[in-house]
Structures are given as structure tokens and as C-alpha cells.
């Protein structure tokens with residue numbers, strides 16, 4: 554049924570880069586056979602999922618939406634995908650994204666645009682726009698995305714689905730094509746909070762193959778979904794409700810908070826003063842790490858290789874095929890790391906990152922969660938921000954600080970503005986996904 558749905562809709566939506574119909578049917582048959590033989594099946598047995606195209610699956614084209622990886626078929630599978638498969642899930646295909654996850658609208662894909670299922674003239678958000686659109690359009694029961702500065706939460710908000718960025722280290726990054734390694738996390742995009750908890754239980758947990766994966770036990774997150782919020786202390790940092798936030802978006806978020814208060818939660822305004830520095834700090838740290846991570850695409854080991862008379866020209870002609878946003882970031886990141894500039898830019902950004910983390914720690918001494926809009930705006934029209942990278946970056950102000958501090962945060966639909974979905978962001982203490990999901994469940 555999902556493959557039929559893809560057939561019917563994806564020409565318009567454009568959520569997928571690759572549909573793995575044969576693989577999906579083979580995996581579904583495997584699950585069926587297990588049942589028939591009376592063998593135990595996993596909690597996601599037969600559930601069809603979509604995978605962002607920066608997650609490696611052995612033998613399946615994996616491009617991160619870049620020409621540089623056209624034709625690349627990884628020799629191994631990402632741990633998060635492996636674990637979904639072990640839980641019984643069936644892989645429908647690989648979803649569209651901004652090239653190397655750099656962007657907020659999926660318009661930076663080298664291959665196609667993805668349309669927002671709520672309004673085909675608008676973007677689905679990004680960079681996990683294909684995953685969010687697939688779930689919103691019923692072209693997948695659930696999806697995986699990656700989030701470096703908002704790439705799960707912002708498209709979830711734009712497409713009216715649930716998106717969770719776990720605590721840094723909660724989910725193994727083994728097999729995730731790296732953008733900015735100290736910020737990247739894999740997480741679920743789902744129709745509701747229960748599905749997010751289910752997927753998290755399958756993919757989370759320590760993995761010796763990722764040195765940054767945390768040896769923290771995985772609880773049953775479904776147990777946290779009680780609907781109970783009495784006594785939960787909610788902080789509303791005023792920096793996230795400023796002028797940049799559309800009034801109707803802020804209104805929908807505040808109305809949802811009032812409903813939580815009616816159920817016994819306690820909400821207070823507070824302040825995260827360092828938040829205003831998150832945007833420049835993020836775009837220095839992320840580009841610095843990206844310039845290093847992307848050095849490996851030299852035409853020798855992966856994907857695309859240009860024809861040229863000698864090695865230096867081969868490198869050059871190959872790397873010309875990065876898209877404009879990726880080139881911009883490699884240049885910016887290389888500049889920030891240069892001797893003589895390192896202290897002024899990169900080191901400074903790391904210091905700001907520490908201040909942001911300290912600010913959050915201070916707030917979490919008082920509050921159980923912080924609530925903000927996920928994005929200051931709803932889904933914008935296709936093409937509206939492509940000419941102005943800074944306007945595109947500005948769409949990330951609510952989500953970036955969370956990655957810099959490594960915290961868990963979910964975007965949950967909380968209403969509409971001008972007929973388009975509004976996402977509400979709930980930020981929690983490190984490894985407190987249970988609290989974040991509990992409050993999200995009470996809102997949906």
C-alpha cells in the first residue's frame with residue numbers, strides 16, 4: 554500500500570531519491586515468514602520506513618543529495634538503520650535532502666526539489682525535507698532524519714509531523730555521512746509522539762562503532778507517555794519569542810503552553826542571554842567541521858570522478874561538482890581554521906558554545922523543560938530564500954542553540970498559522986528524552 558502511495562504521489566511531492574521496492578517487499582516477506590513459522594517478531598515488524606539519503610545502506614545508492622556521491626553504494630549499513638531492521642522495519646527508500654544536510658528547505662539537493670504536502674508551492678523545510686514530506690504525505694509510516702542545527706525539527710514543524718533530535722551521543726552516528734561531527738544526531742520523524750518513542754527505543758543505545766555514542770541505558774520511552782504534566786516546570790526563554798517570530802506562530806505556541814498550565818504544569822518566562830550568539834557560533838563551528846569532513850570527496854575513494862589528464866586536475870574537476878552552498882561552507886570553514894584566524898573565529902565560537910551550554914545548565918536547575926517555537930516562521934514559498942543565504946540561516950535561530958549544547962529536543966505540531974502547521978519545540982536536560990516526550994504527548 555505504501556509503495557502504491559509513493560507511485561501515486563511522489564511525482565508531485567518528490568520526497569524520495571531512491572525507492573527500494575524490491576528490498577522492501579523482500580524484507581516484508583521475511584517478516585511474514587517469521588510470523589507464519591510462529592517465530593517472535595520485533596516491535597516494528599513489517600512497518601515501512603523511509604531513510605534520509607545521508608544514512609548508508611549496504612548496496613543501496615546513498616548520495617547525501619550530492620553529485621559527488623552519485624553512483625555510490627556503501628559497503629555497510631548505518632547502525633540506526635541496522636537496528637530498525639532488527640526491530641522488523643521495512644525500508645521503502647532513501648529520501649531527498651539538502652546536499653550534505655546543508656540547508657533549511659531541501660532546495661540545495663543536487664537532484665530534485667521536494668514540495669510541502671500541505672501546499673505544493675511551499676518548501677517542506679530541511680535538511681530532512683524528504684523524510685518529513687514522506688511521513689506527512691503518507692508515503693512512509695515513519696522516517697529517519699539527521700539534525701545538525703535543526704534538520705529534523707524544522708522540517709517536522711513545516712510538514713506538521715513529530716521530529717525528535719536526541720541527546721548528542723544517544724544514537725550511534727556510525728554510517729551517517731558526516732556534516733559537522735560534534736553536532737550531528739540521527740532521530741525519528743513520525744506521525745505522532747508514540748511512534749517517535751517506538752522508533753527511539755529501536756535505534757538508541759551505545760554502539761562501540763561510534764566513539765561518541767554514550768553508554769547510557771535505553772528506557773521504555775512509551776512508559777513516559779502518561780498524559781500527566783502536573784507539577785512540570787516549563788521555562789519560556791524570551792529570546793525565542795522576539796520580533797523575528799511571526800505573531801501567529803508565537804500565538805499558537807503560547808496557546809499550547811496555556812493548555813499545559815490548565816493541566817497543572819507551571820510556566821514562567823525566563824532568559825537565555827547567549828542565544829543571540831548561537832547563529833554566528835554555529836555557522837563557524839559547523840562549517841569548520843564540514844570543511845574537514847568533506848575533504849575526503851576527492852574523486853579517488855567515493856562516487857563521482859571527473860576525467861582529467863593529471864591528479865591535481867582530477868581533484869579540481871571533481872570538486873567543482875559540489876553545489877554552491879556546499880562550496881560556500883567549505884570556503885568559510887577553511888578560512889575559519891586558517892593559522893592566524895583560528896583564535897579570532899573558531900576558538901571564539903567554541904567559547905560561545907560553552908557559554909550557551911552554561912546558560913542552559915543554569916535554566917535546567919529551575920525548569921524541567923524549555924518551550925519555544927521550532928521555527929520563527931511557517932513553511933515559506935519555494936525560491937523565497939534561495940537568493941539570500943543569511944535569510945535562510947536566520948530560519949534556524951530556535952533550533953541551533955540546542956545542538957551547540959547537545960540537548961534533546963522535539964518538535965510537535967501545536968496548531969496552524971495561515972492554514973499551515975506550526976511546530977512547538979520542547980528542550981530537555983541531557984538524556985531526558987523521557988520528559989521531553991512526556992510533555993510532547995500531552996500537547997498532541
Ligand code: GLN
Nearest residue numbers: 654656700701702703704
Ligand atoms: N539549516 C542548518 C544548516 O544549514 C541545519 C542543517 C542541519 O541540521 N543539518 O546548517
